[in-house]
Amino acid sequence: MLHHLLALEKIWVSFPGFGWKFKINNIAFEIAGIRFYWYGILIALAVLLCLILGMKQARKYSMTPDLVTDYCLLCFPLAFIGARLYYVFCEWNTYYVKGDIGKTLSNITNVREGGLAIYGGVLGAALAIFLMSKIRKIPVSIVMDFAIVYIPLGQAIGRWGNFFNQEAFGTTTNLPWGMKSAQIGRYLSLHCPNLDSDMPVHPTFFYESVGTLIIFFLLLVIRKKSKRPWTTTACYCIFYGIIRFFIEGLRTDSLYIAGTNLRTSQVLSLVLIVLGFLVISLGHIYDWEKKPLPEKFIKADEKMLREAKRRKEQKLRDYEDGEDIEDRVERLSKSSFEIDEENSEDEESDSEDDGSSDDEASDADAEQDSDDSSEETEEETDDRDEEEK
Secondary structure: OHHHHHHHOOEEEEEOOOOEEEEEOOEEEEEOOEEEEHHHHHHHHHHHHHHHHHHHHHHHHOOOHHHHHHHHHHHHHHHHHHHHHHHHHHOHHHHOOOOOHHHHHHHHHOOOOOOOOHHHHHHHHHHHHHHHHHHHOOOHHHHHHHHOOHHHHHHHHHOHHHHHHOOOOEOEOOOOOOEEEHHHHHHHHHHOOOOOOOOOEOOHHHHHHHHHHHHHHHHHHHHHHOOOOOHHHHHHHHHHHHHHHHHHOOEOOOOEOOOOOOEHHHHHHHHHHHHHHHHHHHHHHHOOOOOOOOHHHHHHHHHHHHHHHHHHHHHHHHHHHOOOHHHHHHHHHHHHHHHHHHHHHHHHHHHHHHHHHHHHHHHHHHHHHHHHHHHHHHHHHHHHHHHHO
16 A cells, blocks of 8 residues: 555656656556556557557568558557566565465456566567567568567667656666655665665666667667577667666666575576577578468558558549539649749749850850951951962
């Protein structure tokens, strides 16, 4: 209950090294008693942006916009479920109530108090892509190499939800960009008594946001230039594994493998790094080749484009048929007026060119006349000299 009350308060966040101070609220707005949190809004915006970019770039990379939509309809719910189950599994003692299955299930499904893990979300989305590819009989590598590019972009945007919730921060630091807030101080006092709760902490959410944004731009280049399947996916595993391994070492809210001092995300990061290098090595050794998208999906997309063009042309004809005579005359006159203006501009430019050429010709003629007159003058003087002699 205390955690929920703290989540609803407005928080002053300061960056003492820069002299900055901000007042934030994790609730963006409220409608009819329903609160809309910045964390959820940012995730929704990230999903929407990734979907739009994916649909715009689909045809460049052996995909179609319809396929992108189909995959997203399965990826989003499975990614959310995966993120929740991963967190619950790592914090099972917090959610499990012995002898009360109903209460346990209630705790698991209560996501309004937080408890999502990005690694679980990525695994859930990967499972969705695998299942959909098997159902549609599409090479999994095509979809994974295309879709994995947008994962770090979504992470970069979503991480700012941690800032509004004042969570996912690191240990104390003397660096100028260290941040402080009352909520951070209370958390350190309760969970990290060995740390000074009055000191600033590492804004690890910001570190990961910047790091994943860099990964996004790197993957855009790799996806464009890669010649073998799984290369883009493997590079994501390597890049994000490295970044997350070091950032996780700074965090104060890490999940641990039961009975050990090993941070779950660090272990998984190492697994991803090794897996990424292994996939790239196998691709080079066995010279893997990219498989094309089945022809039926390309033909279906081309048919859809032709149908869309036909509907557009029909809509234009219907509009013209429904126009009043006066409206049509006005529209045609405007279009002809625009054409006349363009023609007049072209004529002016041509006339200027002609005028300049005429001037050049007249100058040449004048020079020729002057040369001729000078020649005539010389001949006359020669004749007079002969007569005098």
